[in-house]
Amino acid sequence: SKTQVGFIGLGNMGNPMAKNLLKHGFPIIATDVFPESCKEVQELGAQIVDNPAEVADKADRIITMLPSSPNVIDVYTGPNGILKKVKKGSLLIDSSTIDPSVSKEMAIAAEKMGAVFMDAPVSGGVGAASSGKLTFMVGGAEEEFTAAKELLTCMGANVVYCGHVGTGQAAKICNNMLLAIGMIGTSETMNLGIRLGLEPKLLAKILNMSSGRCWSSDTYNPVPGVMEGVPSGNNYQGGFGTQLMAKDLGLAQNTATNTRTPVPLGSLTHQIYRMMCARGYANKDFSSVFQFLREEEGQ
Ligand code: NAD
Numbered sequence: 157s158k159t160q161v162g163f164i165g166l167g168n169m170g171n172p173m174a175k176n177l178l179k180h181g182f183p184i185i186a187t188d189v190f191p192e193s194c195k196e197v198q199e200l201g202a203q204i205v206d207n208p209a210e211v212a213d214k215a216d217r218i219i220t221m222l223p224s225s226p227n228v229i230d231v232y233t234g235p236n237g238i239l240k241k242v243k244k245g246s247l248l249i250d251s252s253t254i255d256p257s258v259s260k261e262m263a264i265a266a267e268k269m270g271a272v273f274m275d276a277p278v279s280g281g282v283g284a285a286s287s288g289k290l291t292f293m294v295g296g297a298e299e300e301f302t303a304a305k306e307l308l309t310c311m312g313a314n315v316v317y318c319g320h321v322g323t324g325q326a327a328k329i330c331n332n333m334l335l336a337i338g339m340i341g342t343s344e345t346m347n348l349g350i351r352l353g354l355e356p357k358l359l360a361k362i363l364n365m366s367s368g369r370c371w372s373s374d375t376y377n378p379v380p381g382v383m384e385g386v387p388s389g390n391n392y393q394g395g396f397g398t399q400l401m402a403k404d405l406g407l408a409q410n411t412a413t414n415t416r417t418p419v420p421l422g423s424l425t426h427q428i429y430r431m432m433c434a435r436g437y438a439n440k441d442f443s444s445v446f447q448f449l450r451e452e453e454g455q
Contacts, residue, residue, distance in 0.1 A: 158182050159215070160203070161182045161183070161185070161218070161219065161307060162184075162185050162212065162215035163177065163185070163197075163219050163221070164186065164218065165188060165222040165223075165231070166186060166188040166193040166196075167193060167221065169221050169282065171193065172286040173221060173290075175196070175197060175200060177219075177307065177310050177311065178200050178202065179310075180310040182307070183203075184201075184202035184203070185202065185203045185204075185205060185214050185215050186198075186202050186203070186205075187204065187207055208232075208238045209241040212240070216245065217246065217249075217307060218247070218249070219251060220232075220238075220250045222252040222254075224403055225255045228252055228258060228262065232262050232266070233265055239266065239271075242269050242270075242271045244271065245270065245271065245272075247272050247274070247300060247303055248262075248272065248273045248274070249274050250275050252277065253325065253329070253400075253404055253407070255325070256322035257414070259324075259325050260322050263322075273321065274294060274300060274324075275294070275295045276292045276295075276304065276324050277293055277325055278293075278312065278328075279293070279331060281395060281396050284313075288311055288313070289312065291316065292314065292315045292316065293324040293328050294324045295320060295321045295323035295325065296320070296324075301317050329404060329407050329408045329411060332404040333405060333425070336401055336425045338370045339443060339445060340425055340445050341370075342363075342370060342373045343372075345368065346379045346382075346446065347446065347453070356379045356382050357381070357382050372443070376388075376443060379446055387441035387443055395443070396442050397438065397439055397440070397442070398433060398437045398438055398439070398441070398444060399439065401442040402426065402433050405422065405426035409423060409426050428448075429445070
């Protein structure tokens with residue numbers, strides 16, 4: 157029979173991911189600072205413990221799915237962190253989207269304890285997490301990739317090896333920067349066309365058969381009523397929060413600064429998403445930038 161797998165962080169994404177590991181027959185030992193988050197997987201048979209150190213005491217393969225860099229630092233290196241009790245040879249996989257330099261620090265700290273750390277952030281939202289169709293971008297020692305893949309394929313349709321530790325985060329941050337740029341471009345374009353008298357559905361149809369077409373125009377259109385089954389049709393509820401997008405754009409900015417890489421549109425996009433957070437959009441889907449632009453427009 158399969159040995160226990162540790163899972164730390166049972167939020168919007170961690171919950172369905174842990175459920176898919178259970179479905180594939182992996183016994184789970186889990187923890188979350190917010191006890192309510194543990195209820196559903198506990199009812200499905202997962203063992204719940206008090207803190208990450210206790211998870212590491214029992215499991216030699218652990219997945220973490222936490223909001224941001226400070227939470228990851230706490231869960232790995234804090235007073236009740238994984239590294240306090242980690243077993244030699246353990247495989248530690250972090251699927252949170254965080255700063256790649258923090259992934260590198262965690263890998264060095266893990267190595268000192270005889271364990272292996274890999275970064276494996278995901279693309280695809282809560283829907284893809286539930287249906288086991290996530291894409292994992294994996295960074296770390298290539299000889300450990302097969303062992304990581306055994307777990308990640310239970311939760312994802314694509315598991316891609318990117319290179320040394322931190323490169324999974326790099327791929328994730330680059331994708332989200334382009335996604336945000338494309339979303340704002342689509343939103344301002346749709347708004348201009350509407351104000352010029354074009355019917356929104358017709359404008360979207362023309363863009364999608366022309367060279368302006370992108371994911372934000374053809375699968376996640378930000379204009380209410382253009383498409384069904386997307387957050388714009390549901391008052392921008394669900395989906396991928398503006399606050400999380402602002403965090404990812406901030407990470408892209410940090411890495412661009414550190415490597416002296418010009419990212420002018422990435423910078424502007426970051427500022428726009430930060431302004432939205434301050435104006436009540438933090439928990440709305442990131443496509444609500446269309447609504448934000450409508451509020452900003454001149455009368
Ligand atoms: P979330 O806030 O819903 O879940 C995070 C969980 O971690 C929470 O349950 C929280 O209580 C727990 N946690 C925080 N600190 C902890 C600690 N010290 N010890 C134990 N548990 C702790 O976030 P989410 O939407 O599940 O996202 C997780 C990560 O995945 C983020 O980095 C996010 O950017 C990324 N991501 C999210 C989506 C999405 O659509 N939601 C898509 C792709 C990637």
